[in-house]
Amino acid sequence: MCTCITYLNNDFYFGRNLDLDCSFGETVTITPRNFPLVFRQAGQQDHHYAMIGMASACDSFPLYAEAVNEKGLAMAGLNFPGSASYKKAVGEGLELASFEIIAWILGKCASVAEAEEYLGEMKITDTAFSDRMPPAPLHWMLADREKCLVIEAVEEGLKAYENPFGVLTNNPPFEYHRMNMNNYMNLTAENPQNRLSDKLDLKPYAQGMGAIGLPGDASSTSRFVRAAFLKWNSVAPEEEKASVSQFFHILDSVAMVRGAVVTEQGTYDITTYSCCVNTRTGVYYYKTYDDSRVRAVDMHETDLEGSALIKK
Numbered sequence: 001m002c003t004c005i006t007y008l009n010n011d012f013y014f015g016r017n018l019d020l021d022c023s024f025g026e027t028v029t030i031t032p033r034n035f036p037l038v039f040r041q042a043g044q045q046d047h048h049y050a051m052i053g054m055a056s057a058c059d060s061f062p063l064y065a066e067a068v069n070e071k072g073l074a075m076a077g078l079n080f081p082g083s084a085s086y087k088k089a090v091g092e093g094l095e096l097a098s099f100e101i102i103a104w105i106l107g108k109c110a111s112v113a114e115a116e117e118y119l120g121e122m123k124i125t126d127t128a129f130s131d132r133m134p135p136a137p138l139h140w141m142l143a144d145r146e147k148c149l150v151i152e153a154v155e156e157g158l159k160a161y162e163n164p165f166g167v168l169t170n171n172p173p174f175e176y177h178r179m180n181m182n183n184y185m186n187l188t189a190e191n192p193q194n195r196l197s198d199k200l201d202l203k204p205y206a207q208g209m210g211a212i213g214l215p216g217d218a219s220s221t222s223r224f225v226r227a228a229f230l231k232w233n234s235v236a237p238e239e240e241k242a243s244v245s246q247f248f249h250i251l252d253s254v255a256m257v258r259g260a261v262v263t264e265q266g267t268y269d270i271t272t273y274s275c276c277v278n279t280r281t282g283v284y285y286y287k288t289y290d291d292s293r294v295r296a297v298d299m300h301e302t303d304l305e306g307s308a309l310i311k312k
């Protein structure tokens with residue numbers, strides 16, 4: 001399971017929990033402007049925007065789980081098994097393999113608005129990165145300070161939804177989560193009022209009772225609601241340290257604790273890492289399951305004119 005959120009608190013932040021039962025070789029990776037991005041069907045970007053994110057260690061292509069480019073455009077892939085439907089490449093139009101879409105969009109586009117111009121013609125193909133790396137069934141959240149989208153490649157084709165929540169988790173498709181949020185509009189961070197009956201003497205006896213009914217489990221739909229409730233009620237001083245700390249508190253509230261989520265294979269899903277990027281400064285903050293110290297990698301501290309992937 002995974003949860004991705006945006007957070008506006010003076011600066012604009014983007015990040016996610018990556019929940020999985022094993023490592024995928026995750027390494028903080030910077031793709032500098034002159035690293036040749038070679039796509040299977042969509043040509044080559046020899047010069048492009050630089051980006052930073054978590055990728056599977058690989059020298060030939062940045063296999064990002066999520067990344068942010070130097071213009072402040074951010075994108076993350078989250079599991080979408082059974083719902084994602086990729087097409088066979090036929091050599092026509094704009095065809096991108098599922099593992100290429102993050103690098104392609106962030107390499108080329110400075111904003112969501114710019115990316116939207118390509119979505120109409122885009123097709124996601126089922127091309128595998130390698131024999132050992134078949135395509136991962138994903139959907140994506142794409143965001144900048146102005147706008148947030150969910151991109152889903154389903155049976156009928158590529159769909160893009162505006163995402164006013166700035167939250168994404170996993171199955172079912174986004175339209176379900178959007179509708180489901182209506183069920184929770186009564187939740188409040190304040191003390192609840194007795195609306196049951198004015199003939200009954202009902203009153204709050206502790207703090208936090210306005211949000212009774214907020215789902216506490218690890219399912220995708222529950223994490224969506226919980227992350228949205230916490231994010232939209234969040235209050236933090238508009239300073240970098242406070243914003244990043246607040247961001248991780250929200251992610252912590254939807255994190256997997258080892259043992260609480262057993263997969264069909266009998267393994268345990270855990271929050272392998274949590275990350276938060278300041279999209280203006282390009283600083284990538286992250287912490288891992290066994291090390292809660294927050295580390296920071298500043299993309300501008302490396303030579304962004306380089307031509308080889310930089311692993312931190």
Ligand SMILES: C[C@H](CCC(=O)NCCS(=O)(=O)O)[C@H]1CC[C@H]2[C@@H]3[C@H](O)C[C@@H]4C[C@H](O)CC[C@]4(C)[C@H]3C[C@H](O)[C@]12C
Nearest residue numbers: 001002024056063065077078079099133134135136170
């Ligand atoms: C498993 C990750 C998503 C985590 C998630 O959403 N879990 C939810 C589980 S569940 O639905 O609730 O069961 C995804 C996100 C990005 C994916 C990786 C990236 O797409 C990059 C490459 C792509 C290759 O095709 C496969 C390996 C891979 C390295 C992917 C492995 C894996 O599928 C990742 C790491």
